[in-house]
Amino acid sequence: MSPTSNHRQLRPHALEAATVWPTPLAELASTDRTFPPDVRMHKLFTPPVYPGAVLRQAILDRALQDNSLRVTVLQGPAGHGKSTTLQQIKTAHEARGWRTAWLTLDDADNDPRRFESHMRALVGLLHGRAATPGASRTGTGDAPRDLADWMLDTLSGRVAPASIFIDEFQALRNEAILRFFRSVLARLPANVHVFIGSRSLPEIGLATLMVNRVATVVRADDLRFTPGEVTQFFADSANLHVSAGEVDAIYRRTEGWPAGVQLFRLALVSPEVRMALDGADDHGPRELAEYLADNVMSLQPPRMQEFLLKTALLQRLSAPLCTAVTGFEDAQDLLVRLERSGLFLRALDSDNRWFKYHGLFSTYLAETLQRNGPDELRQVHEKAAQWYLAHGLPEEAIHHALCCRNFPLAASTLTDWSSHLVAGAELITLERWHDRLPFHEVAQRPALVIRAAYALMFLRRRPKLRPLLELMAPQAGGGDIVPTTNPDLCRAMSFLLVDDDMAAAADTVEQAGVVQRELEGFPAFELGAAANVLALGKVASGDFEGARQALALARAHIGRGGGSFVGGYTAAITGSNLLAQGRLQEALAHLREENAQEAPLDTSVAGAALAACHMLALYEANDLATLESLAHRFQREISDSVTLDFIAAAHLAISRMHEARGRSDEAVAVLDELERIGHTSPWQRLVAVSEWERVRRALADREIERAVALAMRIAPDSRDDAPHWIHMAEDVEGSGYGWIRLAIARQDYADAAQRITRERARQTGRVYRDIKLCVLEALLQQRMGARNAAHRCLRKALQLGRKGRYVRCLLDEGDGIIELLRETYQNLLQTHEPGGAAADPDREYIELLLEASGTDLGRQAIGSRLTEPLSDREKEMLRFLLNGITNREIAGRLFVSENTVKFHLKNIYSKLGVGNRLQAINTARALRLIE
Secondary structure (H helix, E strand, O other), rough: OOOHHHHHHHHHOOOOOOOOOOOHHHHHHHHHOOOOOOHHHHHHHHOOOOOOOOHHHHHHHHHOOOOOOOOEEEEEOOOHHHHHHHHHHHHHHHHHHOOEEEEEEEEEHOOHHHHHHHHHHHHHHHOOOOOOOOOOOOOOOOOOOOHHHHHHHHHHHHOOOEEEEEEOOOOEEOHHHHHHHHHOOOOOOOOEEEEEEOOOOOOHHHHHHOOOOOEEEEEEOOOOOHHHHHHHHHHHHHOOOEEEEEEEEHHHHHHHOOHHHHHHHHHHOOOHHHOOOOOOOOOHHHHHHHHHHHHHHHHOOOHHHHHHHHHHHOOOOEEHHHHHHOOOHHHHHHHHHHHHOOOOOEOOOOOOOOOEOOOHHHHHHHHHHHOHHHHHHHHHHHHHHHHHOOOOHHHHHHHHHHOOOOOOHHHHHHHHHHHHHOOOOOOOHHHHHHHHOOOOHHHHHHHHHHHHHHHHHHHHOHHHHHHHHHHHHHHHOOOOOOOOOHHHHHHHHHHHHHHHHHHHHHHHHHHOOOOOOOOOOOOHHHHHHHHHHHHOOOHOOHHHHHHHHHHHHHHHHHHHHHHHHHEEEHHHHHHHHHHOOHHHHHHHHHHHHHHHHOOOOOOHHHHHHHOOOOOOOHOOOHHHHHHHHHHHHHHHHOOOOHHHHHHHHHHHHHHHHHOOOOOOHHHHHHHHHHHHHHHHHOOOOHHHHHHHHHHHHHHHHOOOHHHHHHHHEEEOHHHHHHOOOOOOHHHHHHHHHHHHHHHOOOOOOHHHHHHHHHHHHHOOOHHHHHHHHHHHHHHHHHHOOOOHHHHHHHHHHHHHHHOEEEEEEHHOOOOOHHHHHHHHHHHHHOOOOHHHHOOOHHHHHHHHHHHHHOOOOOOOOOOOOOOOOOHHHHHHHHHHHOOOOOOOHHHHHHHOOOHHHHHHHHHHHHHOOOOOHHHHHHHHHOOOOOO
């Protein structure tokens, strides 16, 4: 492959040049790796070094001499030289042999999918390659890595020091992305330094970082030129012959503001400006900038002034675009001349094809053009929109179309682009542009209505969604899914996600009769989503084989272009289908495998659904450590997600995990959050789930009267309308279990027995639920004094749960079940011949349950010595274990990822010959490894 052809592949769009890259981008030219098409290469380009730039030595010394620093923030308003200073630091680091990478942020980076693509590309540059999308999501243990852990693990693997430069940080507003930075910056490896340029102080946990002395802030006053730097600046402009008095006056007027100093340099050719230096200083920064910019403009030839004004509205400039807007055929020469003159224009690539005005100067130019009249503004935006559209850049086309109020063009462009945005999960981007369109323009385009509805549905934007659903209702049954004019599949999704009406959702999909069709592109997305709806309905109705077939259809549609976004839900529903059938170990293996797939490392709504199902499976398997790790990463995203049952399952698992670890307040707080979601959505069934969990907790605390009072306030559920439907959340907690427990607690044994019989009659083959009903029946028989019957019921539960190794659904019913388990175990040991007890199929499972309950079976003697010595880092981790520090807190204190902590703990357990934290602590004490 020739260098030229390779560079062309690096460009996400035909006109984004990448012909000659500076180091480290130049190294990419010799490989076959390329960036994903959604990566905008100009964002990864470092601003070039311009002659005459003042070396900011004081700031450089501050950044380079303190090796304990990991984060440096340059914060100041526009025109304070943040980008130039960052570039100088980058050059200094490269001279010392550091690997470096640069990213300029913009408003589009608030979409998590876009942000992730650019962060992966950024990290790839540190390794001298394009970041590939296939990095494994799974680290040590079962927990999937999120983007923060992936980035930390990747950076931790570096030996050479590296520095990352992120400019225009003030563009970020998305809370999830800001949390990502807080997580990463708190745990940066010692050989990595992140430099941030921002107009405002970023919300990245700076206070904590500064207290820990790993971060510093270079503020606006520090960024201003000193008198000596202003003198040096004009000394390098010898042709201007600026006197010492004039330099002093310029410093006083600008107070060292770098943009103001540069404007003076450009304007001093004017005698009027020089004479004004002797006058009174009565200008503020804005007035001074306008005054100087006016003078700079007046010094330009009329043709250059026209070019500057007409191109001022362009966010990026290229010669073909500028020619289309201005009609000037020599646009490339004009752009190069402007850049070389230092007139607030900088190159965005190394071969001078794309440029960008400094924000301060472009604002001045745009305001000047606006004063010339609205017609000129409209014409510039119109021409730019048409050019961008013709060159396959829809986002820029929409921006300019909206600016010139060509709403039909903006709406039609968004309609065409929206299929890519939804299938690619760039939902926030679609929402952002949809919100800027007049509603009547959206309403005239059925495809845009449907696609925007999907985006708003998955983002849980109910007020914005309702008008679109009302538009779709009269069109039910009409149109087709190929041109996206049939709303039935979208309406089915709304029945499920908005109205919590699974029966209506499944019926609508089945009546449409389209899930068997083989289509590509956006129709494949719709069909994949519809097959997922159908599968959920099958799981709820107990048709597990039908669910499997529907999920196979969903995967087929994904393979035809339906997008990984749909695949996240497919994986989650598959896990719930296995879990309901009693196949917990298969569910865990499936969920681990899905998390390890070459899928995006984000926490999108689909990723949240997958994590929610994984949390429930981990809880039932009693893997509370991995569950807690997942909860730290995904709980907020799950709270913001859209599938009621996954939200409920995750919150119940997290709450019970806290309860099992003795954190009652945290457990209640999670239930409070679950109830809040239910009320604000509004989902009455979700509210009921949280309330029935409170009833269960009250009964566990033997507060029977309080439990009864709580239960009487719960609104009647709607399951009587469809008694054969059993939702995923109802498998975990709900009125069925709740009324049985209450009847047992109140000694109304006949009512409890009748309720158990009715619950069993609702469905057969729902093993997860049957285990719980057998456990409740065992408790009922125990309370009635029928010990043999109680043990028979317990044995039935053990037979059902043994293969899947379910733990928590037995232990959560309290001391009564643990007592029965102990009795069963003792009977097993006493009544069998020597060696016979070991052959009992339930023995290993009973031992697993009793150990999980805290029962000491005395099966494992503490070894007399280590299998091999502990390293210093492992000894340090043992001390953390002794003090009850969580894996996440250990990671933060040691500046490593959680997966690295888990790796070390696994080694510790192996050397000690133990299987968990408590055993590790006891063994370490016995061996006098820790005091």
